[in-house]
Structure formats: C-alpha cells, structure tokens
Amino acid sequence: MSASDPGSLNAKEWVLDPETEYRFELDPGNSLAVKVLKGHAEVFGAELADGKYYLFGHECKAAIFTWQGCTVEMRTPSTEYVSDETPMHAYANVHLALEKMRVRALSSHRGSPLPPGPDQEIDPEPPRVLVLGPENSGKTTVCKILTNYATRAGQGWTPMYVNTDPSEGGWTVPGTISAVPVTAPLGTASPANPLGSAATSAPTILRSNALLPLAYWYGHPEIKRNPLLMDRLIRNLGENVMERLDGNPQGRAAGIIVDTPSTFASSPSSTSTTTDHRQNLIRACVDAFRINVILVVGHEKLNVEMQRMYSNRMTVVKIPKSGGVVELDVQYRQRVHAQQLHTYFYGQVIAPPRGLSTTAVGDADFDVHLAPSSSVIPFGELSFLRIGEKSMAPTSALPIGATRTVNEMQPIPLDPASPGSGLLNAIVALLSPPVHLEEAERYDEEVLDLPVSGFLAVTSIDVPTRKLTILSPSPGTFAGRTAVIGSFEWSEP
Numbered sequence: 001m002s003a004s005d006p007g008s009l010n011a012k013e014w015v016l017d018p019e020t021e022y023r024f025e026l027d028p029g030n031s032l033a034v035k036v037l038k039g040h041a042e043v044f045g046a047e048l049a050d051g052k053y054y055l056f057g058h059e060c061k062a063a064i065f066t067w068q069g070c071t072v073e074m075r076t077p078s079t080e081y082v083s084d085e086t087p088m089h090a091y092a093n094v095h096l097a098l099e100k101m102r103v104r105a106l107s108s109h110r111g112s113p114l115p116p117g118p119d120q121e122i123d124p125e126p127p128r129v130l131v132l133g134p135e136n137s138g139k140t141t142v143c144k145i146l147t148n149y150a151t152r153a154g155q156g157w158t159p160m161y162v163n164t165d166p167s168e169g170g171w172t173v174p175g176t177i178s179a180v181p182v183t184a185p186l187g188t189a190s191p192a193n194p195l196g197s198a199a200t201s202a203p204t205i206l207r208s209n210a211l212l213p214l215a216y217w218y219g220h221p222e223i224k225r226n227p228l229l230m231d232r233l234i235r236n237l238g239e240n241v242m243e244r245l246d247g248n249p250q251g252r253a254a255g256i257i258v259d260t261p262s263t264f265a266s267s268p269s270s271t272s273t274t275t276d277h278r279q280n281l282i283r284a285c286v287d288a289f290r291i292n293v294i295l296v297v298g299h300e301k302l303n304v305e306m307q308r309m310y311s312n313r314m315t316v317v318k319i320p321k322s323g324g325v326v327e328l329d330v331q332y333r334q335r336v337h338a339q340q341l342h343t344y345f346y347g348q349v350i351a352p353p354r355g356l357s358t359t360a361v362g363d364a365d366f367d368v369h370l371a372p373s374s375s376v377i378p379f380g381e382l383s384f385l386r387i388g389e390k391s392m393a394p395t396s397a398l399p400i401g402a403t404r405t406v407n408e409m410q411p412i413p414l415d416p417a418s419p420g421s422g423l424l425n426a427i428v429a430l431l432s433p434p435v436h437l438e439e440a441e442r443y444d445e446e447v448l449d450l451p452v453s454g455f456l457a458v459t460s461i462d463v464p465t466r467k468l469t470i471l472s473p474s475p476g477t478f479a480g481r482t483a484v485i486g487s488f489e490w491s492e493p
C-alpha cells in the first residue's frame with residue numbers, strides 16, 4: 001500500500017494491495033469522494049464502477065476492499081487507515097456455500113439434475129440465513145456483503161433482505177422491521193440509508209435502485225420495551241415474506257438473509273427473563289423465515305448456545321468479526337435516527353468535498369430534495385393509537401400476584417386534545433387499510449397485523465379549533481385511516 005498526492009486540490013491516490021481494505025470514518029459535516037483509477041474495489045460487497053466518483057457523508061464509517069489490488073483516488077478523508085487483516089475470505093466462503101444451496105434449490109425446482117455434492121437424496125432448500133451477534137459486531141455489514149455478492153453472482157438472484165432491528169431504520173425510519181427483495185447491490189453512502197435507498201416521493205427517474213420495502217411498525221429502538229409485540233411483528237413479517245416467495249421460484253431460490261438486533265445475543269448482565277425473551281425472539285425468526293443457516297458473528301458463548309439449540313436441525317456457523325467495525329455510541333445512534341427521519345421527509349444531500357463540483361460527481365442519488373406536505377386536519381379525521389401502556393415494564397417484572405390493567409398488545413385510542421396523548425411532535429406510522437371489510441371478521445388486535453404504508457409527523461395541535469397539523473411525504477387524505485404512535489419524536493431541522 002502507498003499514498004501519494006497527485007497534485008490536485010485535496011486529492012490523494014492510494015494503491016491498495018490485494019485483499020486489503022482502506023477504512024475510513026467521517027466527522028460530522030465532512031464528506032468523502034472516492035474514485036477507482038485502476039483495478040477493482042468494493043464497499044461491503046457492492047462494486048465501485050471505474051472512473052466514477054462515489055460520495056460518502058453524514059458520519060459514514062466504511063471500508064473499500066479489493067480482492068486483486070487497485071488504485072483509488074480520495075478527497076478529504078477524516079480518520080483513515082489500511083488493513084490487510086480482513087475476514088473477507090471467511091465471508092466469501094459463506095457466500096459460496098449459500099450460492100451452492102441456491103443453485104441446487106433452483107435445479108431441483110426445475111427438475112434438472114442436481115449439481116454434484118453430498119446429500120443428493122435430501123430435498124435441496126435455498127439458504128434462509130439468520131445473522132446473530134453482539135452490539136457492533138458487524139451483523140448488518142455481513143448481511144450486506146452476503147446480499148451484495150448474491151446479486152452480483154450473475155444468476156439474476158434477488159435475495160430477500162430482512163431487517164428485524166428496529167434501531168437500524170433500514171430503508172424506512174427507525175422503529176420498523178422490514179423486508180425487501182434486493183435486485184442490485186446495496187450502497188453505503190450514509191448511515192441514514194444503511195441498506196441503500198428506498199423508493200421516495202421523488203420522480204422515479206431520479207433513483208436508480210429504488211426498493212419498496214414491506215414494513216411493520218414496532219415504534220421503539222429497544223426490544224426490551226415490548227418483546228411480545230416484537231415477536232408478533234416478526235411472525236407477521238415472516239408470513240408475508242413466505243407468501244410472496246411461494247409464488248416466485250427464482251426469488252425463493254435466492255433465499256433470505258435476516259439481520260437481527262444485538263439484544264438477540266446474550267450480554268453479561270442478562271437475567272433469566274431477558275434470556276427467555278431473547279431466545280423466544282430468535283425462535284420467532286427461525287420459525288417465521290424457516291431459517292436453515294445460523295451465522296454467529298464473533299461470539300463464542302452465543303455460538304455454543306445456538307449449536308446446542310439448533311445444530312440438530314440446521315447449520316450453525318461462527319464467523320469472524322472484522323477488526324474494522326466501529327463502536328457506535330448512543331449519541332451517534334441518536335444522531336443517525338434524527339438524520340433518518342429527516343431524510344424520510346426531506347431527502348438527503350451529500351455535498352462533494354472541497355475541490356470537487358457537483359457536476360463532476362453527477363449522481364442524483366447524492367442529491368435528493370423531497371418536498372413534504374404539511375396539512376391541517378380536524379381531530380377525528382385520523383385515529384391515533386398507542387400499543388400497550390406508555391411505559392411498560394415486562395409482565396415478569398410485575399410484583400407477584402399483580403396483573404396489568406392494560407396488556408402489552410392492547411391498542412389504546414389517543415385523544416389529541418388530552419395533554420398526555422404524547423402526540424405533539426410524535427412520529428406516527430400510517431397503517432395500511434385492512435383488506436377485509438366484513439365487520440364480523442374484525443378483531444381487537446387487528447392493527448398489530450397491518451403493515452405500514454407511510455410515516456407522518458404531528459407538528460402542531462390546536463385544541464380550541466380541534467385541528468392538527470400533519471407533515472407527510474406527499475399530499476393526500478387520511479380520512480378513516482389509523483396511525484400508531486411509538487417513542488420517536490420529530491424535530492424540525
């Protein structure tokens with residue numbers, strides 16, 4: 001590896017040896033532009049095209065890896081270093097094993113002879129992978145690399161990426177769990193879009209890889225707040241995903257990759273209650289997505305636990321953690337949540353670093369301005385609900401003999417006129433309308449099973465005139481719709 005200054009303002013050339021990666025962290029307000037001058041390079045499995053500038057911003061932390069060696073041009077990096085110790089070989093081996101499963105599953109579906117391999121007599125199954133690991137172990141990065149390698153395999157795979165980490169945001173806003181069939185490699189330009197860009201209200205011509213996620217609203221960043229609700233939402237998401245894949249053999253063969261929250265891994269302070277919740281939620285994922293491969297990222301104790309629980313019916317493999325994964329603190333995660341919410345309504349701009357013009361970068365993905373709509377609606381046009389009590393200790397934490405007056409899954413109507421409604425400046429999820437209209441078919445907890453069609457912010461409440469101001473991605477009517485509050489707040493930038 002070597003670095004030299006080619007003379008132009010702020011630009012540096014790096015020559016990366018094969019199987020090394022250039023790691024960087026951006027400070028607030030900084031951006032980085034990268035261009036591959038020679039050879040091939042990738043960011044978490046997504047290949048960088050030759051001669052094109054890629055921008056990174058909003059405190060992004062990532063790595064540019066090369067298998068064969070390359071020369072890259074950088075502009076204004078913050079923290080930067082090159083490492084020749086990466087777990088990419090191990091990850092590539094996992095990818096190859098998953099690829100074999102895909103090919104065998106598709107061959108079997110088409111009735112073609114199976115490629116050679118053990119277990120010829122077993123009905124081949126596509127890979128349905130659960131990725132587990134503690135906080136900052138690089139789970140999301142592993143999921144992205146495996147998904148990106150699948151989309152680049154040249155077989156037309158569209159693996160289903162499932163995000164069950166509500167603190168992550170994925171393609172929507174934090175507080176959701178979601179799934180999307182991925183058609184092209186997922187980018188890593190900003191932590192506000194950790195899984196690349198989703199479709200927006202901008203004209204589609206502006207977005208090259210706009211994904212339309214299926215999302216359910218949990219409403220909080222932490223799982224411990226309402227594990228029962230989380231369990232139900234995971235099962236709903238799984239049912240919906242499996243239904244979609246059933247009618248699509250090619251999509252089904254591409255398999256599923258499930259990213260999980262770090263609370264699914266044990267922590268030294270785990271009590272038996274949290275262990276129960278954690279194991280129940282892992283079981284919910286295993287059942288819901290018919291998991292047949294568990295990958296444990298760099299955590300021996302969890303690996304042993306998973307081997308004990310699941311190795312009799314599926315493959316459980318421990319994979320190494322990358323030394324490049326950055327420890328993200330609470331303040332950083334809160335800044336990312338605010339940035340994700342802001343990006344959802346207003347889009348996102350990453351300004352090129354000094355010395356580089358916007359036209360030189362020329363990629364609309366880095367320059368998305370959205371115009372949300374602010375509408376004043378009467379109380380009652382939109383029904384608001386909270387799921388469970390405002391602050392909810394787990395049932396197991398209640399004094400012996402005590403019972404709840406409100407259970408964790410109970411939808412509670414909120415009155416915007418009541419000062420304790422919590423609606424002012426709240427982010428709420430607008431639920432999709434129920435599909436069946438027969439009154440007899442309706443049930444109390446129906447709202448828990450409805451996916452989300454968008455998100456709104458309640459920006460003001462005028463009790464005397466009984467009117468609310470609502471910020472929404474596009475204009476429209478909310479009459480007869482239901483919105484569910486969580487614990488995320490909106491603040492105007």
Ligand SMILES: Nc1ncnc2c1ncn2[C@@H]1O[C@H](COP(=O)(O)OP(=O)(O)OP(=O)(O)O)[C@@H](O)[C@H]1O
Pocket residue numbers: 021023024060061062063133134135136137138139140141142165260261262322323324325326327328
């Ligand atoms: N090799 C690397 N070099 C530089 N940064 C990296 C590398 N791998 C991961 N990162 C960064 O480290 C941060 C944490 O990684 P990631 O989100 O994958 O971990 P996680 O285990 O999913 O996190 P969480 O604790 O939120 O579940 C991210 O900002 C990611 O982009």
